[in-house]
Amino acid sequence: MAEKAQHPPVIEVGDGAAIPRAGDAGLFTAWRVAFFGAIAAVAYLAATRPDPYFKILMFVPDGILVTFEVTVGAILLALVIGLFTGLGRLATHPLINGFASLYVEVIRGIPLLVQIFYIYYALGRIVHIPDLYSAIIAMAICYGAYMGEIFRAGIQSIPRGQMEAARSLGMTHTQAMSHIIIPQAVKVILPPIGNEFIALLKDSSLVSILAVSDLLRRGREFASETFSYFETYTVVALIYLVITLFFSKLIGLLEERLGVDKRAS
Amino acid sequence: MVEAREISKYFGTFRALDRVSFDVYDGEKVVIIGPSGSGKSTLLRSINGLERVDRGRILVDGVDIHDPKTDINKVREDVGMVFQAFNLFPHKTVVENLTLAQVIVRKRARDEALERAMGLLRKVGIPEKAHAYPGQLSGGQQQRVAIARSLAMGPKLMLFDEPTSALDPEMIGEVLEVMKALAREGMTMVVVTHEMGFAREVADRVIFMDSGAIVEEGPPARLFKEPAQERTKLFLSQIL
Numbered sequence: 001m002a003e004k005a006q007h008p009p010v011i012e013v014g015d016g017a018a019i020p021r022a023g024d025a026g027l028f029t030a031w032r033v034a035f036f037g038a039i040a041a042v043a044y045l046a047a048t049r050p051d052p053y054f055k056i057l058m059f060v061p062d063g064i065l066v067t068f069e070v071t072v073g074a075i076l077l078a079l080v081i082g083l084f085t086g087l088g089r090l091a092t093h094p095l096i097n098g099f100a101s102l103y104v105e106v107i108r109g110i111p112l113l114v115q116i117f118y119i120y121y122a123l124g125r126i127v128h129i130p131d132l133y134s135a136i137i138a139m140a141i142c143y144g145a146y147m148g149e150i151f152r153a154g155i156q157s158i159p160r161g162q163m164e165a166a167r168s169l170g171m172t173h174t175q176a177m178s179h180i181i182i183p184q185a186v187k188v189i190l191p192p193i194g195n196e197f198i199a200l201l202k203d204s205s206l207v208s209i210l211a212v213s214d215l216l217r218r219g220r221e222f223a224s225e226t227f228s229y230f231e232t233y234t235v236v237a238l239i240y241l242v243i244t245l246f247f248s249k250l251i252g253l254l255e256e257r258l259g260v261d262k263r264a265s
Numbered sequence: 266m267v268e269a270r271e272i273s274k275y276f277g278t279f280r281a282l283d284r285v286s287f288d289v290y291d292g293e294k295v296v297i298i299g300p301s302g303s304g305k306s307t308l309l310r311s312i313n314g315l316e317r318v319d320r321g322r323i324l325v326d327g328v329d330i331h332d333p334k335t336d337i338n339k340v341r342e343d344v345g346m347v348f349q350a351f352n353l354f355p356h357k358t359v360v361e362n363l364t365l366a367q368v369i370v371r372k373r374a375r376d377e378a379l380e381r382a383m384g385l386l387r388k389v390g391i392p393e394k395a396h397a398y399p400g401q402l403s404g405g406q407q408q409r410v411a412i413a414r415s416l417a418m419g420p421k422l423m424l425f426d427e428p429t430s431a432l433d434p435e436m437i438g439e440v441l442e443v444m445k446a447l448a449r450e451g452m453t454m455v456v457v458t459h460e461m462g463f464a465r466e467v468a469d470r471v472i473f474m475d476s477g478a479i480v481e482e483g484p485p486a487r488l489f490k491e492p493a494q495e496r497t498k499l500f501l502s503q504i505l
Contacts, residue, residue: 161348161352162352162354164315164348164352165353167315168315168341168344168346168415169366169415169418170341170342170370170371170418179365184354184356
């Protein structure tokens with residue numbers, strides 16, 4: 001065997017929010033300051049200047065709900081698309097592999113906003129479904145490509161011996177994948193998927209350009225009626241911040257609970 | 266049990282196996298020795314189709330395993346394989362490692378599979394670890410579980426790919442004991458190993474390989490004492 005080439009140091013920066021992990025004291029403190037600071041700022045503004053701040057707060061909750069719907073719907077669909085894309089990228093069949101790779105390359109090469117517009121209007125030509133669903137599908141198709149790469153990397157990270165042992169016991173490739181490889185890969189890909197979830201949560205604000213009344217769009221509606229643009233977007237930004245930080249913390253706790261990275265063989 | 270005829274295998278331009286022919290008879294214990302890179306593992310792995318040979322033919326129990334019409338999974342149900350790196354399933358408990366394939370491949374009832382698994386764990390001496398995870402076991406224990414996992418399928422032939430090479434010295438004995446017990450029961454075994462003591466004691470026949478070819482073979486008593494080939498002599502003098 002040839003000696004492995006010395007790799008240059010690798011830096012990893014995810015596009016989601018930093019997920020705080022126990023032991024990273026600096027990040028923890030920053031998280032606390034940002035999270036509670038944002039809540040305190042909104043509370044202070046709403047209490048001291050109810051017009052417009054309290055009014056804004058009363059106006060946008062519908063939008064928060066829609067933002068959640070888009071995020072959760074899109075992430076679930078993206079996970080399914082991602083699993084099949086990841087498997088497709090690893091398939092030896094040239095057609096399946098080619099199709100999956102093409103999907104990933106095309107999606108990664110087009111700005112998200114352009115894709116959302118495109119898929120939304122393309123879908124509109126084929127089927128008539130509520131705007132919310134079009135938005136969810138558009139987001140899922142975009143994120144499915146990134147998810148696919150995560151699944152691919154996760155599956156590839158499982159030692160080859162696992163597949164060999166499973167196949168040696170007479171399991172088919174599909175059985176080995178579903179019982180042995182994928183359950184182990186899921187543990188590996190949980191942190192990056194958490195990252196994607198946060199990123200998707202933030203990117204879901206892009207659907208406000210469609211006729212979907214998410215948090216950002218509700219804010220814009222309020223602002224265009226009252227002309228208090230600065231005040232509205234201040235509140236909207238702080239709400240996004242609180243939600244994002246809340247989920248990044250929740251995901252961090254979830255990972256700890258599930259013992260990610262702990263049970264190496 | 267195994268009939269290999271003129272098999273060749275290339276990794277790129279490297280010739281891992283060069284027109285190798287050999288047989289393994291029912292109940293026979295064959296030990297394959299040789300320097301690293303000599304093709305012994307490749308030969309072993311080609312018997313259950315983990316490596317596909319580029320030329321030649323391998324029959325296992327009369328079935329041509331490289332015939333596209335052959336269901337390789339069916340063949341593998343009857344051929345157990347034990348790896349150097351154990352390859353237990355780390356996300357499953359010991360007993361789940363033993364029952365999974367019985368249930369989904371052999372289609373045995375869960376109770377029957379469980380009973381069989383526990384019987385085998387007693388046989389390899391670690392029934393108390395049934396509900397532990399592989400990561401909580403020592404290397405020797407893991408390898409004994411791996412052997413039990415293969416046996417749970419009820420194989421006709423067992424392949425061992427350097428089963429003790431990844432073990433700390435004090436754990437080698439316990440794994441070899443399990444393998445010797447298996448040999449006494451009459452299991453057909455093909456073992457790639459550097460444990461010459463095991464070869465001498467258990468093997469009906471020892472095959473010495475070098476550069477992808479069989480250099481010499483014979484009963485251990487003769488091969489170890491008076492090797493006919495110069496290369497065998499040299500190898501034995503280096504490791505004994």
